[in-house]
Amino acid sequence: MTPLAARLAARIRANGPLGVDAFMNAAVADPEFGYYAARDPLGASGDFITAPEISQVFGELIGLWCVALWQRLGEPPVVRLVEFGPGRGTLLADALRAIESTAAGCARAVRPVLIEISPHLRALQAAALATSPAAPLATWHDRFADVADGPALIIANEFFDALPVCQFVRCGDGWRERCVGLDAAGQRFVFVEGGPVPSPMPDDGEGLAAEGAIVERCPAGEDLAAAIAARVVQAGGAALIIDYGHPHLHPGDTVQAVRRHRFAEVLDRPGEADLSHHVDFGALAAAARAAGAAVFGPIPQGLFLGRLGIAERGEALSRAQRQRQPEIAAAIRRLIDPRRMGVLFKALAITPPDIGTPPGFAAASARRPAER
Ligand SMILES: C[S@@+](CC[C@H](N)C(=O)[O-])C[C@H]1O[C@@H](n2cnc3c(N)ncnc32)[C@H](O)[C@@H]1O
The missing domain is CATH 3.40.50.12710 (Rossmann fold)
Structure with missing residues (x-):
């Protein structure tokens, strides 16, 4: 296990599964062991290019x-x-x-x-x-x-x-948070369902989110x-x-x-x-x-x-x-x-609402839905 994985596993053993947001926040931004803490990930010799x-x-x-x-x-x-x-x-x-x-x-x-x-x-x-x-x-x-x-x-x-991001799963009885826990051997992280939560979708997902669907916020x-x-x-x-x-x-x-x-x-x-x-x-x-x-x-x-x-x-x-x-x-x-x-x-x-359309953006306004 990486040092960060060991720390996250200890948190899960002590307090139960973590939200996907907490896992992601630690993986990306932990000041000591997070992805960006001590490396230059950009470019051909790194992990990705922007x-x-x-x-x-x-x-x-x-x-x-x-x-x-x-x-x-x-x-x-x-x-x-x-x-x-x-x-x-x-x-x-x-x-x-x-x-x-x-x-x-x-x-x-x-x-x-x-x-x-x-x-x-x-x-x-x-x-x-x-x-x-x-x-x-x-x-x-x-x-x-x-x-x-x-x-x-x-x-x-x-x-x-x-x-x-937080993730939510549509289950038979409503929505539940998608969390990160440990497998039976306590050695690997696995996705688990957390407790019931209110719908993360404005219309409760009717017609958009079938059972098993995952939604992120x-x-x-x-x-x-x-x-x-x-x-x-x-x-x-x-x-x-x-x-x-x-x-x-x-x-x-x-x-x-x-x-x-x-x-x-x-x-x-x-x-x-x-x-x-x-x-x-x-x-x-x-x-x-x-x-x-x-x-x-x-x-x-x-x-x-x-x-x-x-x-x-x-x-x-x-x-x-x-x-x-x-x-x-x-x-x-x-x-x-x-x-x-x-x-x-x-x-x-x-x-601000009163400075007109910025260069590159045509025919949009404060009230219109997003341009496609
Ligand atoms: C994918 S890189 C993008 C770098 C750059 N904007 C580019 O286009 O090449 C993400 C950048 O955001 C920084 N970063 C990630 N999470 C951050 C946070 N929560 N607060 C401040 N900076 C963060 C990283 O250290 C890195 O500089």
């Missing part, structure tokens, strides 16, 4: 999106550029470079704020930002609540999928979407959430473990594989709307990046670096191809 690591164009386009939003906000002299879970800091470094080369006023206003629990990744992020003039103004926090007041442009790429994600919305409504700002997931709640067990670019068993060796889930964008949108914000999307990542001009930017980069042209074109295809990251990944924006 959009900013595939192409610099991804972060640059997000930087330009931030410039446009800063202008919509009336060009405040100070704006926090908050990134949740910045990984290696690649997206933020690329975004800052694009901001610095296109909008000097915005570059002067920006204060980078990094929400990161991993000391190891914090050090990589500081190194990635080192050449930016904004680097001396950068601050790191564990929690959003600690970020200083004032207007904020907020980015989260592949962050919400790492937040813990992510209270941590919904609370965070509400806090982000409250912040941008009160202090000014905008948020861009990009992740993989569904536009609406529907039944299914989406928790997955990835290790060395392959799927692994979810309950085996907690802390040694990346656990994540498919984000329910409908739930995030509902939480943000309830806090008074306008919500745009979710729309497919390929559509969003296409509207921001990824093809033109890729061509400009290829002209400047001719020998890298095939590699640049392949990276951009990977980001926008519907069979790769173009559709599974989606973009959602949260803004």
Whole structure:
């Protein structure tokens, strides 16, 4: 057993089965043995690769999106550029470079704020930002609540999928929480049914959830979407959430473990594989709307990046670096191809109700259901 597995097994022996959310939270974020505590999981030599690591164009386009939003906000002299879970800091470094080369006023206003629990990744992020003039103004926090007041442009790429989910199973006699216990020998983690719970679905799952169906909710994600919305409504700002997931709640067990670019068993060796889930964008949108914000999307990542001009930017980069042209074109295809990251990944924006449609999001409004 891994040290974290031994600790979780002891908790189960003492107090009974753990909710899937508690298991996932420990596996991902335990400060001592959690997956992110002491490793760099990103890139070809790690466990998985993310959009900013595939192409610099991804972060640059997000930087330009931030410039446009800063202008919509009336060009405040100070704006926090908050990134949740910045990984290696690649997206933020690329975004800052694009901001610095296109909008000097915005570059002067920006204060980078990094929400990161991993000391190891914090050090990589500081190194990635080192050449930016904004680097001396950068601050790191564990929690959003600690970020200083004032207007904020907020980015989260592949962050919400790492937040813990609760799972529920529809049984013959109603809904029960899905939990993690130990097998008869006390050696392996297994899924078990917990006590009865109220329906996790708005309509009790009629017609959607047959007996045996599993439904997920992510209270941590919904609370965070509400806090982000409250912040941008009160202090000014905008948020861009990009992740993989569904536009609406529907039944299914989406928790997955990835290790060395392959799927692994979810309950085996907690802390040694990346656990994540498919984000329910409908739930995030509902939480943000309830806090008074306008919500745009979710729309497919390929559509969003296409509207921001990824093809033109890729061509400009290829002209400047001719020998890298095939590699640049392949990276951009990977980001926008519907069979790769173009559709599974989606973009959602949260803004104050009165600043109009953000770039990349067409024909959405505060009251409409999520764009498909
Ligand atoms: C999948 S990586 C994404 C990295 C980066 N955004 C990218 O696109 O390359 C998840 C990031 O979120 C951080 N993280 C995970 N759970 C967190 C939490 N509860 N609070 C703050 N950061 C967290 C990880 O350390 C890591 O930086």
